[in-house]
Amino acid sequence: MHTDTRNYGPRLREHEQNLAQIEQERKELEDEIFRMQMQLLQLADEKETCLQLHALTKKAAKLPLTEDEQKYLVRDLGRVMSIPADAFRGMKLVEAAEAFLLRFGQPATHRQVLDGLKDGGLDSQLKNLDNSLRSAMQRSGQFKWFLGADKTYRWALLQWVHRSPRELTSQEPTEKANLTLVESEAKVKSA
Numbered sequence: 001m002h003t004d005t006r007n008y009g010p011r012l013r014e015h016e017q018n019l020a021q022i023e024q025e026r027k028e029l030e031d032e033i034f035r036m037q038m039q040l041l042q043l044a045d046e047k048e049t050c051l052q053l054h055a056l057t058k059k060a061a062k063l064p065l066t067e068d069e070q071k072y073l074v075r076d077l078g079r080v081m082s083i084p085a086d087a088f089r090g091m092k093l094v095e096a097a098e099a100f101l102l103r104f105g106q107p108a109t110h111r112q113v114l115d116g117l118k119d120g121g122l123d124s125q126l127k128n129l130d131n132s133l134r135s136a137m138q139r140s141g142q143f144k145w146f147l148g149a150d151k152t153y154r155w156a157l158l159q160w161v162h163r164s165p166r167e168l169t170s171q172e173p174t175e176k177a178n179l180t181l182v183e184s185e186a187k188v189k190s191a
Contacts, residue, residue: 035146037161038107045106087120093136096122107154
């Protein structure tokens with residue numbers, strides 16, 4: 001049974017292009033899901049601030065507060081960020097960035113992370129801390145660099161995502177097939 005193996009090359013390349021397109025669409029959807037989840041976190045933060053203001057206003061007007069409204073009086077109003085001068089001393093870049101974002105409690109711009117680490121006493125002998133931090137965060141796999149609704153890029157922790165689409169596709173193959181090798185082996189067998 002002899003088949004013409006030359007016909008398989010274009011078909012394999014077509015499959016490879018389809019797979020690349022599917023992967024690109026999956027990545028775009030994952031980014032959109034992540035952006036929306038971060039937007040939900042920001043909305044929840046804004047809601048809590050509004051509830052705190054509502055409770056404080058009712059208290060100032062000497063109006064009776066419900067049990068739920070009283071819970072918001074105990075909390076601090078707004079997000080006050082104070083970093084001890086030695087908070088990140090002795091930490092590696094990724095550890096310090098994670099600690100900063102956990103302390104900050106919401107996505108932060110690269111400048112906010114960088115300034116926060118400097119304020120927290122990160123001792124770094126690096127020539128360019130800005131670039132080193134960016135590349136360390138990208139390589140670690142713990143952070144997501146995303147474009148927010150306000151068209152500003154921010155860093156977020158992947159653990160903040162309720163359910164990452166990556167968990168659903170964890171069964172992906174780790175190595176792509178080498179189509180030139182497959183094609184050349186088919187030629188050898190047909191000869």
